[in-house]
Amino acid sequence: MKPRFALRSSMPWWRGPALIAAAAIVTFLLSAIVIRWAGGDPISAFRYMFISPLQTKFGFTESILSATPLVFTGAAVAIAFRAGYWNIGAEGQLLAGTIGATWIGIHAESLPAIIGVPLILLAGMICGALWALVPALLRTRLGIDEVVTTLLLNPIALLIISGLLNGPWRNSETGFPDSDVISKSTQLPIIWPGTRVHLGLAIGVVIIALCWWYVGKMAGGLKLRAVGMSPGAARIAGLPVERTLLITALVSGGIAGLGGSSEVAGVAHQLTTGISSGFGYTGVIVATLAALSFIGSLCIALLFGVITVGSFSASRALQIPSTIGEFVQSVLLLTVVAALVIQKYRVVWTRGKK
Amino acid sequence: MNSHEGVGATHGGTAPSIFLRGISKAFGETIALSDVSLDLRAGEVHALLGENGAGKTTLMKILYGLTQPDTGLIEADGVQLTINSPRDARAAGIGMVTQHFSLVKNMTVVENIALASASTFSLDLGVVRKEIKAASERFGLEVSPDAVISTLPVALQQRVEILKALMSGCSYLILDEPTAVLGPQDIDSLLDVIKRLRSESGIGVVLISHKMAEIEQVADRVSVLRRGKVVSSSSVSGISTQELIGLMMGTDEVAVAQRRTSKQLVGNPILALNGVGVNIEMGGLSEVSLDVHPGEIVGIAGVSGNGQAELVRVLSGTLAIDKGSIVVEGNTLGKNSPQSLMRAGVGMLGEDRHASAVHALQVMENLVLDCIDSFATRFQLKQKEILQHCESAIAQFEIKTTPKQALGTLSGGNMQKVLLARLFSRKPKVAIISQPTRGLDVMATRYVRSLIMKASTEGTAVLLVSEDLDEVLEIADRVAVMYRGAVIGIVDGSTATRETIGQLMAGITK
Incomplete structure (x- = not known):
């Protein structure tokens, strides 16, 4: 007997939501095993992870803060994937963005904020797009697979940051490998007084809205979707496939780079090697879980923000490793992707020849 | 065992x-x-x-x-x-x-x-x-x-x-x-x-x-x-x-009633290929010269693999020519790219309808895929006009679908009608049509052929490439036979028989 996938011809309306609920339950069960293994009580761990961050203003706003970079990387990955450009390099593009932002930030002391803030955002965006340019050219001109090239550029961006911080950008006061604090005039304003929530979140939400409008409602978006779903058919219809891919790749890199600016100018106010805790990679998970929808990416990013903050408090309270949060996110990815496959296909057992 | x-x-x-x-x-x-x-x-x-x-x-x-x-x-x-x-x-x-x-x-x-x-x-x-x-x-x-x-x-x-x-x-x-x-x-x-x-x-x-x-x-x-x-x-x-x-081709007569009568060629050809050559390993084209007049259907027959696929690729702009020229309405095309051919008024129905259609997009979206910009303002698609366009195409081409259905859910015949509707609603001067009825049932086949004939009576020049010899004999005004990458002979459609075409297909010229 051999298993084989067959497309479902029809399905009842409740199957989609039911499968997602099942995925969530399986995630809880699998995570519970690991939490128990680590010596914690699963029920209270889940309460810390998913409920307690929403019960205090601090927990809530910190969750939003953690979600902010994921809003950018989620959108960056989603728009690229919608065009069939498999950009796994949002991490490197975000890091490139932090380099550009920091360069502006530590050299722009005398600027007014009305110029400094747009400048630092623009710098991140441009650097992110530039970091995406080479793989995009290799793909559209020579057909070289972008999954490999975008992925391999990620550690290179991190190494450049490390080189800069151990060399020219070493902190002039402490001598640690962190950059100087960026100029006040380039720091993003706080938009929720009394918290750390900054302008980056608002920009991220605007980016989500723009992407949603562009891809869903505009002529260019229809072209982008056609190219992503069937490049051959798009070419036959006379659409500029290569140009669409190139532009989308640059836009995707630009959005990720903007996320880098947002982190440097909004939260850290300096460049460190730990500026990104894998935001680009998590962005792939965010976009995938959202089935490449932009509004969905925003929601998943916020959920992940809650899990990140919650896993730290669970870790403190229950003495379990804080990486449990990442574990939950990863298992959620697997179960949801499995649910999406089961939603679309059914498994048929065929008698195979031996 | x-x-x-x-x-x-x-x-x-x-x-x-x-x-x-x-x-x-x-x-x-x-x-x-x-x-x-x-x-x-x-x-x-x-x-x-x-x-x-x-x-x-x-x-x-x-x-x-x-x-x-x-x-x-x-x-x-x-x-x-x-x-x-x-x-x-x-x-x-x-x-x-x-x-x-x-x-x-x-x-x-x-x-x-x-x-x-x-x-x-x-x-x-x-x-x-x-x-x-x-x-x-x-x-x-x-x-x-x-x-x-x-x-x-x-x-x-x-x-x-x-x-x-x-x-x-x-x-x-x-x-x-x-x-x-x-x-x-x-x-x-x-x-x-x-x-x-x-x-x-x-x-x-x-x-x-x-x-x-x-x-x-x-x-x-x-x-x-x-x-x-x-x-x-x-x-x-x-x-x-x-x-x-005789044994290979059979002697069954093509339904004579549907055969077109010999047609006077009027005016200058809209599409002319002058000594078009493509050098590629395995096949290629050598010195293909061919012209298609307004309102004429020129059928391309031949054993598959004798250059028909390459000819279609040349005319869709996905295979660059090494020799000769393509002339549309008296203007020689500099480069045969998909865009330049489309601008010159050459439309295309590919041999593989699944590769020509975006299955996951709606029928109405597929219908405007080759002219999206004319259905959009600067900031937004004109959804209402796209819908109207689709509804009139559904009525005109008798497509069994709703505008918002995903194209991939349609039957082969209806999918082909969508692609033909997209092709003909642009009113192309030349239509390159490749294997239009492959895999279709009898009714859909008959309908698709009648659509092609209707377009040609309205003045479109049609180049029909088909492995189905009966189809070529039924609707083509002239039949060009390809052999080893070249046009070995051109026969008038009203006098062509399976035997005469069959000899040419086997490489025999009198």
Whole structure:
């Protein structure tokens, strides 16, 4: 007997939501095993992870803060994937963005904020797009697979940051490998007084809205979707496939780079090697879980923000490793992707020849 | 499960004859073979002749174990052979060289042959190399053992395939249209090899071919397949070329009522190809000159693989031309890119409708895919106009769908109507239409043909490329026959018959 996938011809309306609920339950069960293994009580761990961050203003706003970079990387990955450009390099593009932002930030002391803030955002965006340019050219001109090239550029961006911080950008006061604090005039304003929530979140939400409008409602978006779903058919219809891919790749890199600016100018106010805790990679998970929808990416990013903050408090309270949060996110990815496959296909057992 | 020893593991002595008895095979509702019987003898070249889709390749795939028959059996010397896979076939002494080679391109000749013959636990390339040398000499198939496959020309790659089959010890060798990919000189040397295999090594060769000249040159016997049945099996010397063509093409008359009457060509051609040439390995085009007038349907007939696909690719802008020029309405196109052709007013219906349609997009979105910008403002698609456009197309072309349905959920016929609606609603000056009714049912076929004829009466110049000769004869005003990348003859549609076209398709000019 051999298993084989067959497309479902029809399905009842409740199957989609039911499968997602099942995925969530399986995630809880699998995570519970690991939490128990680590010596914690699963029920209270889940309460810390998913409920307690929403019960205090601090927990809530910190969750939003953690979600902010994921809003950018989620959108960056989603728009690229919608065009069939498999950009796994949002991490490197975000890091490139932090380099550009920091360069502006530590050299722009005398600027007014009305110029400094747009400048630092623009710098991140441009650097992110530039970091995406080479793989995009290799793909559209020579057909070289972008999954490999975008992925391999990620550690290179991190190494450049490390080189800069151990060399020219070493902190002039402490001598640690962190950059100087960026100029006040380039720091993003706080938009929720009394918290750390900054302008980056608002920009991220605007980016989500723009992407949603562009891809869903505009002529260019229809072209982008056609190219992503069937490049051959798009070419036959006379659409500029290569140009669409190139532009989308640059836009995707630009959005990720903007996320880098947002982190440097909004939260850290300096460049460190730990500026990104894998935001680009998590962005792939965010976009995938959202089935490449932009509004969905925003929601998943916020959920992940809650899990990140919650896993730290669970870790403190229950003495379990804080990486449990990442574990939950990863298992959620697997179960949801499995649910999406089961939603679309059914498994048929065929008698195979031996 | 397969315990018999090969029909003849050594090339000495005479291998027993192989009998295929009552073989039938259907793919879905299409009957590929019905009750076919054939006998193959050692030391004999047996040619299999037939139109596209007559069942030749399917029959040989069954013999080689690539496909299983629905009914029927294969026997050697009265013993039934169980052939479930190519491995079983090779064990029974049957080898095959398919049209698409199964060589690993970045490995050497030695490595490729070792892959096919090596035992599980040991691999000594030195031994294999010696064996290759010995076999090349013995069969007259010279090849350098350490050459990397991708650096070899097609003729030599084919030689490696033949050598690979022979070295696995086969006493029957099936060659599926081996000359389709070769130039004239390579064809001659391949035919010499075939003769030598037959007379010196006593190998039985099955030669699938469309070409009369080759068959007369090397074959001892010839069997003709038509629509899944063997219509004739005789010795080559006992049958004339004329008879063979008649048998292959059949004599059934095309429904005369639907035939178009001979048409006066008016005005200048809208589309003209002047000596268009494309140099690519395997095929290509040589000096294709052709013109299509307003309101005219020019049909392209020919055995598949004689340049039709390349011609369509040239006219869709996905294959650059090396020689000659394409002229649309008196203007010579600088470069034949998809955009330049589309701007010049050349529309296109590709041979594979699934590759031309974005399945996951809605019907209404697919309908405007080639002119999105005219359905959008700067900031937004004009959804209402797209919907109206779609609704009028659905009504006009009788498409069974709703505008927002995903295109992939439509039946083949309706999907084809959507693509034709997209093509004709732009009012192209020239429509390049390739295999428009492939895989469609009778009603959809009839409707699609009537749409093409209607467009042509409204003044569109149509170039129709079709493997279905009846279709070409039914609706084309003129029929151009392609042979080896060139237009070998152009016949008036009202006087063309299956015989005249068939001769041209086989490369015979009077």
